[in-house]
Amino acid sequence: MTINIGISSCVIGEKVRFDGGHKHNKFVEKVLSPYFNYIPICPEVGSGMSVPRPTIRLISNEERIALVDSKDSTLDYTDSMLNFAKQTANRLKTAELCGYIVCANSPSCGMERVKVYSKNNATKNGVGLYTGVLMEQMPWLPVEEDGRLNDPVLKENFITRVFCLHDLYQSMDGEPTAGKIIAFHSRYKYTLMSHSTAGYKALGQLVAKVAEYDIDEFFTLYRTQLMQTMSIRATRKNNTNVLMHLQGYFKKELDSPQKQALAQLIQEYNQGILPLLSPITLIKHYLSLHNNDYLKQQSFLDPYPQELRLRYGL
Numbered sequence: 001m002t003i004n005i006g007i008s009s010c011v012i013g014e015k016v017r018f019d020g021g022h023k024h025n026k027f028v029e030k031v032l033s034p035y036f037n038y039i040p041i042c043p044e045v046g047s048g049m050s051v052p053r054p055t056i057r058l059i060s061n062e063e064r065i066a067l068v069d070s071k072d073s074t075l076d077y078t079d080s081m082l083n084f085a086k087q088t089a090n091r092l093k094t095a096e097l098c099g100y101i102v103c104a105n106s107p108s109c110g111m112e113r114v115k116v117y118s119k120n121n122a123t124k125n126g127v128g129l130y131t132g133v134l135m136e137q138m139p140w141l142p143v144e145e146d147g148r149l150n151d152p153v154l155k156e157n158f159i160t161r162v163f164c165l166h167d168l169y170q171s172m173d174g175e176p177t178a179g180k181i182i183a184f185h186s187r188y189k190y191t192l193m194s195h196s197t198a199g200y201k202a203l204g205q206l207v208a209k210v211a212e213y214d215i216d217e218f219f220t221l222y223r224t225q226l227m228q229t230m231s232i233r234a235t236r237k238n239n240t241n242v243l244m245h246l247q248g249y250f251k252k253e254l255d256s257p258q259k260q261a262l263a264q265l266i267q268e269y270n271q272g273i274l275p276l277l278s279p280i281t282l283i284k285h286y287l288s289l290h291n292n293d294y295l296k297q298q299s300f301l302d303p304y305p306q307e308l309r310l311r312y313g314l
């Protein structure tokens with residue numbers, strides 16, 4: 001499995017930082033690399049800066065947010081960075097990129113809360129210039145910062161989105177059709193419900209109108225709306241609701257103690273006593289005893305390889 005993922009070069013260990021160092025991330029290298037094909041990009045080096053180099057920062061002047069030398073604000077790198085970002089985004093759009101891991105706090109790569117300096121103070125409300133363009137040009141792309149991947153919930157949400165987008169591309173096989181999109185959407189029913197019931201309903205309404213659109217235009221629209229819904233974090237309450245729906249599929253097949261065992265696990269998950277993995281494991285066991293093709297293909301049961309162990313902490 002090769003999933004194309006863009007990444008800040010320093011996060012993968014390349015010595016491209018201003019001081020000639022890197023920001024190597026072990027999880028990215030050791031855990032994710034068997035699944036991901038990393039495309040490392042250092043926007044500062046890519047836009048013509050050297051290693052080592054003077055530090056740069058974002059400043060807010062009257063016209064715009066500019067990227068300048070920290071000591072001499074007349075040395076302005078804004079235009080070269082914006083040009084590099086636009087060219088790179090255009091290139092990446094054709095690469096079926098499924099996610100992007102960026103380095104936090106950087107005035108070029110940071111995704112959020114980057115320091116922006118003004119005359120009298122500094123506020124932590126900026127976005128790295130490069131990553132800002134990337135997110136604007138590819139609003140469907142899952143983007144996450146290296147440091148936030150230490151948080152089990154944020155990590156799981158990012159990886160789920162990456163595998164979902166990869167699955168979408170695989171399912172289309174380079175040629176979207178209405179049938180393929182409807183089949184994909186059907187497999188993601190419960191995953192979407194776990195992220196947002198309203199988002200799931202809105203996507204359903206969109207899919208119902210697929211015949212009214214040019215298919216490529218529809219695919220772009222569907223992809224963006226799908227990934228925006230997936231970026232809403234699944235809650236314990238929504239997951240419990242989905243588990244209860246899944247439980248309903250076994251109404252006739254299970255005897256009373258089996259039903260009770262599942263109800264108990266769902267309740268204990270809802271109360272925060274057990275992880276999500278527990279009721280899902282029992283549901284998969286029941287599914288192996290009582291086949292149900294529709295349920296079996298639901299991505300909610302297997303959103304990513306189990307070896308990633310992401311549901312232990314949820």
Ligand code: SF4
Nearest residue numbers: 008010042103106109
């Ligand atoms: S944070 Fe971005 S710009 Fe800075 S060294 Fe890393 S890849 Fe290069």
